[in-house]
Amino acid sequence: MIRTVQVTRYVTPLREGGSLPAIAEADDGFLYALKFRGAGQGSKALIAELLGGEIARILGFRVPEIVFAELDEAFGRTEPDEEIQDLLRASTGLNLALHYLSGAITFDPVVNKIDADLASRIVWLDCLLTNVDRTVRNTNMLMWHKELWLIDHGASLYFHHNWDNWQEQAVKPFVQVKDHVLLPWAARLEDAESELKVKLTDSVIQRITEQVPDEWLNNKEGVLPADAKKVYAQFLEMRIAASGVFVKEAQDARKRII
Numbered sequence: 001m002i003r004t005v006q007v008t009r010y011v012t013p014l015r016e017g018g019s020l021p022a023i024a025e026a027d028d029g030f031l032y033a034l035k036f037r038g039a040g041q042g043s044k045a046l047i048a049e050l051l052g053g054e055i056a057r058i059l060g061f062r063v064p065e066i067v068f069a070e071l072d073e074a075f076g077r078t079e080p081d082e083e084i085q086d087l088l089r090a091s092t093g094l095n096l097a098l099h100y101l102s103g104a105i106t107f108d109p110v111v112n113k114i115d116a117d118l119a120s121r122i123v124w125l126d127c128l129l130t131n132v133d134r135t136v137r138n139t140n141m142l143m144w145h146k147e148l149w150l151i152d153h154g155a156s157l158y159f160h161h162n163w164d165n166w167q168e169q170a171v172k173p174f175v176q177v178k179d180h181v182l183l184p185w186a187a188r189l190e191d192a193e194s195e196l197k198v199k200l201t202d203s204v205i206q207r208i209t210e211q212v213p214d215e216w217l218n219n220k221e222g223v224l225p226a227d228a229k230k231v232y233a234q235f236l237e238m239r240i241a242a243s244g245v246f247v248k249e250a251q252d253a254r255k256r257i258i
């Protein structure tokens, strides 16, 4: 179950992030990396963050705890920065936050060694999620207490920006895997596939997709929240069933670079 917290304090912007995330404090006393529904990609980025993060967690990766973060309407009225005030105003209601890993540093493949098993499992995950945000320039992985943590799945599942042909997109290879920061180390993709695929049964996928808040699904396409959740579940189920397609693409892309 995903917890819900109340945001009590905007601490500071996370300057690196393209979606204007911030460090914020909540009523449970913890600090969070807060992702706003009012930011550029709107609630779709939060849906991708939630589904991507929770799938990664089920697969055994380290992912900071994800919570729903409620922003009060009055929150931020005293915020002096106008841009931040606008963002807070546009984000009233449920947002998403990740437990803040204080003191974590960005994973750098030159500095941080990674074994073929872990690299292969992460590449497999990102091919499944169609996550374009795990590149050399922006690894979206953190080292914290000498362990690797995955963050930022907000750019995953990009099919949802264009619902029309989702069945077709579900079974497509993920050609952007060629830019994945860990592809050179991902020598054990088939092992990763047989290890991970079995964990993602239809009931696991349904349990995860059901957690998407209805208020994030009130989109312009005129799809009802319950139907949209079914599309996310079916997209993922079809993609898992057809995973051989993206594994092959990743192996081919890897042969071209090593």
Ligand SMILES: Nc1ncnc2c1ncn2[C@@H]1O[C@H](COP(=O)(O)OP(=O)(O)OP(=O)(O)O)[C@@H](O)[C@H]1O
Binding pocket: 014, 016, 017, 018, 019, 020, 021, 033, 064, 098, 099, 100, 101, 102, 104, 106, 133, 138, 140, 142, 151, 152, 154
């Ligand atoms: N849970 C966390 N703990 C510690 N630091 C974090 C956490 N989440 C994010 N950060 C830091 O904030 C930065 C921006 O966060 P994140 O990557 O989630 O935002 P984004 O707007 O989606 O970024 P991008 O520019 O990659 O699209 C990260 O690169 C990382 O340095």
Ligand SMILES: [Mg+2]
Binding pocket: 017, 018, 133, 138, 140, 152
């Ligand atoms: Mg990022």
